[in-house]
Amino acid sequence: AIAAALLDAGGAAGPWAGRTVLITAGPTREPLDPVRYLTNRSSGRMGFALAAAAREAGARVILVAGPTALATPPGVERVDVERAGQMYDAVLGCIDEADCFIAAAAVSDYRPEREAPEKIKKGGDALTLALEPTPDTLRAVAARSPRPFVVGFAAETERVSEYARRKLNDKDLDLIAANRVGPGQGFDTDDNALEVLWRDGSVALAEQPKTALARELLQIVAERAGFAEATRSHHAP
Amino acid sequence: AIAAALLDAGGAAGPWAGRTVLITAGPTREPLDPVRYLTNRSSGRMGFALAAAAREAGARVILVAGPTALATPPGVERVDVERAGQMYDAVLGCIDEADCFIAAAAVSDYRPEREAPEKIKKGGDALTLALEPTPDTLRAVAARSPRPFVVGFAAETERVSEYARRKLNDKDLDLIAANRVGPGQGFDTDDNALEVLWRDGSVALAEQPKTALARELLQIVAERAGFAEATRSHHAP
Numbered sequence: 313a314i315a316a317a318l319l320d321a322g323g324a325a326g327p328w329a330g331r332t333v334l335i336t337a338g339p340t341r342e343p344l345d346p347v348r349y350l351t352n353r354s355s356g357r358m359g360f361a362l363a364a365a366a367r368e369a370g371a372r373v374i375l376v377a378g379p380t381a382l383a384t385p386p387g388v389e390r391v392d393v394e395r396a397g398q399m400y401d402a403v404l405g406c407i408d409e410a411d412c413f414i415a416a417a418a419v420s421d422y423r424p425e426r427e428a429p430e431k432i433k434k435g436g437d438a439l440t441l442a443l444e445p446t447p448d449t450l451r452a453v454a455a456r457s458p459r460p461f462v463v464g465f466a467a468e469t470e471r472v473s474e475y476a477r478r479k480l481n482d483k484d485l486d487l488i489a490a491n492r493v494g495p496g497q498g499f500d501t502d503d504n505a506l507e508v509l510w511r512d513g514s515v516a517l518a519e520q521p522k523t524a525l526a527r528e529l530l531q532i533v534a535e536r537a538g539f540a541e542a543t544r545s546h547h548a549p
Numbered sequence: 550a551i552a553a554a555l556l557d558a559g560g561a562a563g564p565w566a567g568r569t570v571l572i573t574a575g576p577t578r579e580p581l582d583p584v585r586y587l588t589n590r591s592s593g594r595m596g597f598a599l600a601a602a603a604r605e606a607g608a609r610v611i612l613v614a615g616p617t618a619l620a621t622p623p624g625v626e627r628v629d630v631e632r633a634g635q636m637y638d639a640v641l642g643c644i645d646e647a648d649c650f651i652a653a654a655a656v657s658d659y660r661p662e663r664e665a666p667e668k669i670k671k672g673g674d675a676l677t678l679a680l681e682p683t684p685d686t687l688r689a690v691a692a693r694s695p696r697p698f699v700v701g702f703a704a705e706t707e708r709v710s711e712y713a714r715r716k717l718n719d720k721d722l723d724l725i726a727a728n729r730v731g732p733g734q735g736f737d738t739d740d741n742a743l744e745v746l747w748r749d750g751s752v753a754l755a756e757q758p759k760t761a762l763a764r765e766l767l768q769i770v771a772e773r774a775g776f777a778e779a780t781r782s783h784h785a786p
Contacts, residue, residue, distance in 0.1 A: 348588070349588060351586060353585075438682070441677065469667045
């Protein structure tokens, strides 16, 4: 009964015990010059909640975080980055240690082609900014062999399920967590809802605090990744 | 002696008593779409420190703040905005009440010409972003007649004094506070140094906590604006 309670709670004997989880969180910033930058809306809360929940469930957690105001969850190894390129380098530098990769960061997918070393002086006229794609960390991780279990996120303003499934297939992910974003929804909020999709299935997680949502999502990931099987076989009938 | 002590401390009988000060603080965000935006590095700390110091010195303080994680100083009237255009509208809407305008915000001076209503899908190729100047709140306030005492800020990565004096003259400001910014300097830091310039003079304020710097700057502003004269005339010789 004690073992069953431990298993139900996750904990040191659960499916995450002894696993290494690599999680990205927060936005990235892509500088035009030392003062101006392009970025994405993201508080980092979902990624930090996942890091805390994975650690509580017994995993070793490496958190690669863009700029946020959030405190590091206890026991989590944190690497701070600013740009998409730095996030790419930090993740690829330790991906071989990971059993699971969860890309919760809202990475800037474009950056200025040129970064001015000094502050650009305002001219008063219109100007055009040339942008180029940033390195795609999620795609690079999914393209590795062997690879960890790969979880992506999709933040969409419309056609959420359709775009999420397209991203799942296009980037060859194992699982994707999708949510609708917009004014007052998804960003800088404590609550969120998620639609979780994989190749041949999906499940909707109702709106709830991101801390609770993180625990539910980790349960699904553990099941889909087969992490739970070893411990489950010890369950009494 | 008691009156002199009160005057020395600023306080309810000092030069700021009964004055209305309008202060802008923080960055602004200029959206490309519901997810991506262009912004400036700014924690808002200098503007919030000025608001707190002006209130402590007996002024009525209206703080027009871009997105920051900072708490409103006690007794300060706060108006939250996100974009440069909203900051312009908020300031011009109450500028007639102000004896002094302090533009401490790091306003985005460019914004995307078009804002997409839905998240732009990543194409994978380079793209160009057309930018246009945002409304210039500081210039608009300085162009009014009558106008409050107008204080600007200049955050520069090089040639700090030269660029600051150019901005002072070009925008017809009464006073400008300039600082050098760059990695680890001026942004997201508790300490800062300022060079304060006006038409026929300047003074350097040594590096110190932004709260102390705010009090020093307000003393200089009160002197340059002539706010101190009425009370000073009551000083015993």
